[in-house]
Amino acid sequence: MLFLISIGISDEKDMSLRALEVAKSCDYLFFERYTSKIITNCKKLKNIIGKEIIELKREDLEEGSEKIIKLAKDKNVGILIPGDALVATTHIALAIEAKKNGIDVKTIHGSSIFTAISSTGLQLYKFGRAVTLPKFKAESIKEIVDENKNRGLHTLLLIDPEISIRDALERICKEEIVKEDEKIVIYSNYKGDEIILYGFPKELANSNLLKDENQYSIIIPGKLHFMEEEALLLFSNKNI
Numbered sequence: 357m358l359f360l361i362s363i364g365i366s367d368e369k370d371m372s373l374r375a376l377e378v379a380k381s382c383d384y385l386f387f388e389r390y391t392s393k394i395i396t397n398c399k400k401l402k403n404i405i406g407k408e409i410i411e412l413k414r415e416d417l418e419e420g421s422e423k424i425i426k427l428a429k430d431k432n433v434g435i436l437i438p439g440d441a442l443v444a445t446t447h448i449a450l451a452i453e454a455k456k457n458g459i460d461v462k463t464i465h466g467s468s469i470f471t472a473i474s475s476t477g478l479q480l481y482k483f484g485r486a487v488t489l490p491k492f493k494a495e496s497i498k499e500i501v502d503e504n505k506n507r508g509l510h511t512l513l514l515i516d517p518e519i520s521i522r523d524a525l526e527r528i529c530k531e532e533i534v535k536e537d538e539k540i541v542i543y544s545n546y547k548g549d550e551i552i553l554y555g556f557p558k559e560l561a562n563s564n565l566l567k568d569e570n571q572y573s574i575i576i577p578g579k580l581h582f583m584e585e586e587a588l589l590l591f592s593n594k595n596i
Contacts, residue, residue, distance in 0.1 A: 358424070358454045359434040360441035362466025366545050368396040368404055375464045379405045382434035384427055388412040391446065392438035393517045393571035395547055401436060409436065421450050428459045440468035469573055473512060473543050476552050476575065477587020484509030484578070489524055490516050498533050501576055508579035521572040525561045534576055541575035541588065542566075554592040565593055 359378050364370020371379075379385060387398055387409050398409040412435070417424075427433050441447055441463050451461045474480055484504030487497050497513075504511045513533075515524045521542065528534050534557060542553040542560055546567070553560050566572070580588075 357432050357460045357462065358428040358451070359432065360447055360451060360461065360463045361434050361436050362441045362464055362468075363394060363396065363401075363436050363438050364467040365394075365439050365469060365472050366467075366548050367394060368400050369548070370467055371404070372464070372466060375466060376405065378462075378464050379434050379436065380407065381432060382407070383431040384433045385409045385436065386412050386416075386424070386434070387436040388417060389438060390414045390517070391444045393569065394438035395569070417446055417450060421453055424450070425454055425457050425459065428454060429457070440466050440470070443468055443470065469514070469543075470512070472545055472550075473573065473575060475550055475591065476541055476543060476554075477591050478510055478541070478575065478577065478584050479581065482508070482510055482578065482581075482584075483512055486512040486514060488514040488516065489519060489527065489574075491518060493527075493531060498531065501533055505576075505578050510578045511576040513574040513576060515572055515574065517571065520568055521566050521570070522561050524572070524574065525557045528574065529557050539577065541577065541592075542572055543575060544570045544572045546570045552588075552592045554588045 359382060361375050361379055385405065385407050387401060390413065398411050401409050424433060437447060454461050484507060485500050487500045489497065501511045515521065529536050534540055536557060539555055540557060542551070544551040551565050553563055553565065
């Protein structure tokens with residue numbers, strides 16, 4: 357059986373009791389971290405689970421998934437995944453492959469950026485299509501953001517883990533995804549401590565709260581309800 361086990365958005369302390377219980381029952385445990393800058397590692401996970409854990413590289417899941425599938429035919433195999441296990445398409449693809457091979461798949465869900473951003477005060481039902489800022493320029497990002505804006509919807513912009521937040525801020529202005537005089541939101545959750553910044557891109561880039569080791573997301577607001585605007589002003593960190 358294949359278990360997709362969510363670790364949560366911050367670190368190993370975000371794992372649910374159910375996630376811990378399932379992880380402890382697995383014959384083999386793997387950990388992938390290339391989809392997120394989660395602040396944990398195999399050693400910390402082993403300390404709370406009590407089992408040996410093998411770290412997976414990108415190619416292990418995207419190109420070498422048959423090894424995991426083969427193991428899961430006779431044993432209970434768990435993959436520890438940052439955030440929620442089924443947010444990344446990589447893990448959905450693995451689940452599909454397992455099902456095709458007659459292997460049962462069980463997902464243990466956890467906290468995710470898609471729900472954590474509610475801490476900004478922006479209403480979740482007012483978000484449009486989310487998009488990822490990759491290492492290369494993608495014209496489709498501006499198109500998606502513009503489409504969401506035209507509908508009055510917010511855009512969640514996920515950032516490739518290899519891109520720093522300051523580089524991301526520079527790029528979204530340079531590629532005209534946002535205007536320099538347009539307010540945006542930055543969100544991060546580091547070891548349970550949330551950072552919420554609201555302001556202009558260049559202003560936010562100079563914030564002393566931005567740390568390279570953190571995983572950040574950018575929200576490009578659509579039409580703000582007065583309550584959303586009030587929440588942003590109250591919930592955002594003042595000392596930037």
